[in-house]
Amino acid sequence: MSDLTAGEPSADQISGTGRAQTSRVPSLTGCPWHDVNEMLQSVGLRPTRQRMALGWLLFGKGDRHLTAEMLYEEAIQAKVPVSLATVYNTLNQLTDVGLLRQVSVDGAKTYFDTNISAHHHFYMEGSHELVDIPDPHLMLQKVPEVPEGYEIARIDMVVRLRKVR
């Protein structure tokens, strides 16, 4: 799905890229409405009222890490009438077409990351917050030997942080 599919990826391929494009929209105009519209069209999803609104919330302000519940709350706050089921559906659809990335960190809730480029995360154990690791050079010195017949689909790394007491 990305550049991590080679049998023997180099360390550079594994590392985060630092700055990530927020989406795969063919051309970003800066106009949220136009951009989200095009983003949806380009993956074959109808730009409905709720998908437009959710897309706006998701991709309108840089890289974000949200759970379905969080996005639902935001939508309600923003006076966007949408149901939690639709939020789940939309997040899953966007993930399926590669516009979002799912991150599992604590078994319970699932986070969706709007940054789909190869990168890793900090997880704040206290606040359950997920943050992209800013250091673009965090990388593996050596990629493990992959078992015969398999290839690397993706590498997920989570650096769990706790407050110094």
Add this chain to the structure above:
Amino acid sequence: MSDLTAGEPSADQISGTGRAQTSRVPSLTGCPWHDVNEMLQSVGLRPTRQRMALGWLLFGKGDRHLTAEMLYEEAIQAKVPVSLATVYNTLNQLTDVGLLRQVSVDGAKTYFDTNISAHHHFYMEGSHELVDIPDPHLMLQKVPEVPEGYEIARIDMVVRLRKVR
């Protein structure tokens, strides 16, 4: 909780250690009953019938990656009368005292790893199987700069594998 608590851990500290001790029991005698008994005592848990049996299943045959459901099935198969609730309780208690490590990999079920040393995992996307990465030299070239006031609690890395088609 481990050797990963320093503000600036070295790459060696982050890497897996290759061979891991299966538990923290003061002295391993090779007698499963004696070992599990002592393991439980040493962390202040009463060696009850069900905890002994579960401990035996968990630690009796090398490093394992189990879900609550899987361990429950094994216990039933082994004619050990135990309830699923107790399996959950026991797994959580063992995790709390540091005898097990929880691994989140796909949002849904939670895996418990009997190998509590620093190491990483392969995740087979097709079979939902979790495997310790055998390569002891898989390591980070550079540890990310940790935000002010935080320290690294742990680093979880999951290398997702898919079958070559």
Add this chain to the structure above:
DNA sequence: TTACGTGCAAATAATTTGCAGTCCC
């Protein structure tokens, strides 16, 4: 029009909890 989307409520799935009865020290 007409297949695709949405909302609602019910259905699942994983896990936790309350509580009465049981067992270890």
Add this chain to the structure above:
DNA sequence: GGGACTGCAAATTATTTGCACGTAA
């Protein structure tokens, strides 16, 4: 004996699904 432990069933939490109705192409 008494607190720790267990089992069961009910409760929670996160997420999915069935289905009648609405809406974009």
